[in-house]
Amino acid sequence: MFIETETTPNPSSLKFLPGRTVMPAGTREFASPEAAEASPLAEAIFNTGEVVNVFFGYDFVTVTAAPGSEWSALKPEVVTILLDHFVSEAPLFVGGSADGIYVPGEELGLMVEDREEDAEIISSIHELLETRVRPAVASDGGDIAYRGFSEGVVYLTLQGACAGCPSSTMTLKQGIESLLKHYVPEVTEVRAA
Structure with a gap:
């Protein structure tokens, strides 16, 4: 398995493409280690200690490095975590379910009520x-x-x-x-x- 990376307009974030589906529907963002406890993959990435955000898209994972972190050291760590996860076919979410699938913004709620x-x-x-x-x-x-x-x-x-x-x-x-x-x-x- 080969994982490609792409830069993003955000210099703190890298997009990792594992060459397979990550989220079959919807997306999921983890903005803290506590939120990442819902996903063994997100939790493992946060456990590097150098990450402030993990985002799952249809066929990619975007990781945002903490201020002061260097991608030269963090990138190989994240690639290894992703490889281990996808090769082992581990579940994306705790319990192996698709509990993490949601409509974007659903967990945020509406800021104003639509009329x-x-x-x-x-x-x-x-x-x-x-x-x-x-x-x-x-x-x-x-x-x-x-x-x-x-x-x-x-x-x-x-x-x-x-x-x-x-x-x-x-x-x-x-x-x-x-x-x-x-x-x-x-x-x-x-x-x-």
Whole structure:
């Protein structure tokens, strides 16, 4: 088995591609060692002591190094952990279940309650996020979670390599906001949630 790596726009994050499915549906982010206890793989990566975030995508794992950590030392450690995990065919989650599968942002909840009268607008926003935004963000080792729509403002949370990326504000404002405003005229602004 060979694991490829790709850089991401976030210099603290690397995207690891094991050449197989990681998450059959949805994504999963682990932002602390306590959260990582749900996954033996995420927990093992956090146990290096040099990691602040682990993110599972469909066919990749994105790892964000702690400030001051050097990828030259951490990368081989993470590759070894991933190889051991996938070669042994160990379960991704505690209990071997798919308990970790979720809709992006579900664990975060809505920041604002969607109104019934905005259902058509919200449906258009979701369609654009799924078809245009999420694939682009996934290629950078992350994901995006919808957190609500109110009075023209769309609330979104960036995850994985995209969270804390130096260009995340530009991604939200110049990329996603421009796209949503173009196709959904009711959208006036996109805010990070």
